[in-house]
Amino acid sequence: MTRKLFWEDQYLTSFTTDIxxxxxxxxxxxKYLIELAETAFYPEGGGQPNDEGEIASAYVDYVFETEGKIYHRVNSKPTEKNQVKCTVNWKRRHDFMQQHLGQHILSSVFYRRFNCNTVGFHLGKEAVTIDLPRDSFTLDELSLVEEEANNIIYLNLPVSALYPSDEELSSLPLRKVPAVEENIRLIEVKNVDCTPCGGTHLSHTGEVGVIKIIKLEKIRGIARVEFLCGLRAFRDYQLKNEAINSISNILSVPNAETFEAVERVYLENRSMNKRLNQLNKTLLDYEVNDYYNNADKIKDYSIIVKMFENKDMKHLQLLSSLINGYPKTIALLAAKNQKVQVVFTRSSDVNIDMNKLLKEVIPLIDGKGGGTSVTAQGGGVNGNNLEGLLQAAIMKLKHEYV
Incomplete structure (x- = not known):
């Protein structure tokens, strides 16, 4: 079995050993897999990601354990095998130690306050989550947990790794039962928590710095709490403080009033957009009525033909829905933007297959499309021939359909 230096000294980042x-x-x-005589590289497991670093000049990007042996994946093959220098990426290791010990502290408070033991733990590159067997928590409950967890940090309590005998194990106040029966390792936060764990941890709670709960999700009867510790929480505060200051400056309000100001602007904007949409609808009704009154006639049918610049398919579809309300009306609508788009439609009292008509002329713009006998739509790439498509459709209506 590989000797685990990371259990002997979790602050060890440089060591020399044999391959x-x-x-x-x-x-x-x-890639190559290296087995060392001993290692300070933590292998992936227990919810904690693996360490990274270097063995000689080879970069270690993944570490895993199988059957008691720890393997290090590297991007090049070392030329030396004896007494090679190994270096653990301390920035990454320290970040994980802050997050992992923070998780122990937070989980212990949830257990003590609400009898909720952690049933899931994920330590990612951006955030950390724990899953708790409860539907949800109120904001007041989360604030209580958060404050108590940070008070434990401020006490700067010692953190120890224990390897108890069976007799000692039975007398310890464990938060959860060990998943193994041999070589049991416990992490004890003095007077606060004692739980089985194989991860790396800081020596005192004060090194966690701060714990901040940032999100709560409800997932099939499970409450997922997302939080940040240490430098991650500090960077999150920097980001949000900068955002609050920027919003405060834009709206000319104190920081403490930014939410109310943003909410007010949002509600005003929503009301204005609603009013604007109503006005646009009224204007469009007038436009469509004008199209109908000035439409060309083929026998007793009104033929509306319109080509627009810088309009999209959504605009054509809205027009077609309004035009369909007029009796004995056929509309050939087109938009020339980055794409060439067309909509052919008719009112319900017109017995013409608009899908068939569209498919007959759409090749003129190197396009394709389809729909129903009432409304069909499509697009193409040959915008230079869009007017030719409309003229061809008009001729077919005159000589083949009507």
Whole structure:
């Protein structure tokens, strides 16, 4: 079994050791798997990601354990095997130690206050989550947990790794039962928490810095709490403080009043948009009525033909829905923008297949489309021939359809 230096000294980032074996990684071309006589590289497991760093000059991007042996995946094959220098990426390791110990502290408070033991834990690159067997928590409950967790940090309590005997294990106030029966390792936060864990942790709670709950999700009877610790929480505060200051300056209000100001602007904007949409609808009704009154006639049918610049398919569809309300009306609508788009439609009292008509002329713009006998739509790439398409459709209506 590989000797685990990260359990002996979790602050160890540089060590020298022998390489026991180097083999090609069959699942990752150009990568190699290295087994060391001993290692300070933490392997992925227990919800904590693996360490990264270097073995000699080879970059370690993944570390895993199988059957007691720890393997290090590297991007090049070291030339030396004896007494090679190894370096753990401390910035990454310290971040994970802050998040992981913060999780222990937060989980212990949820357990003590609400008898909710953590049933899931994920430590990602951006955030950390724990899953709790409860539908939800109120904001007041989360604030209580958050404040108590940070008070534990401020006490700067010692954190220890314990390897108890069976007799000692039975007398300890464990938060959860160990998943293994041998080589049990516990992490104890003095007077606060004692739980099985194989991860790396800080030596005192004060090094966590701060814990901030940032999100609560409800997932099939599980409350998922997302939080940040240490430098992650600090960077999150920087980002949000900058955003609040910017909003405060734009709206000319104190920071404490930004929410009320944004809410007011949002409601005003929604009301104005609603009024604007009503006015646009009224204007469009007038336009469509004008189109109908000035439409060309083929026998007793009104033929509306319109080509627009810088309009989209949504505008054509809205026009077609309004035009369909007029009796004995056929509309050939087109928009020439980045794309060439057309909509052919008719009122319900016109017995003409608009889908058939569209398919007959759409090749003129190197396009395709389809729909129903009432309304069909399509698009093409040859905008230079859009007017030709409309004229061809008019001729077919005159000589073949009406």
């Amino acid at each position: 026991l074996s180097i083999e090609e990684d069959k699942e990752n071309n150009g």
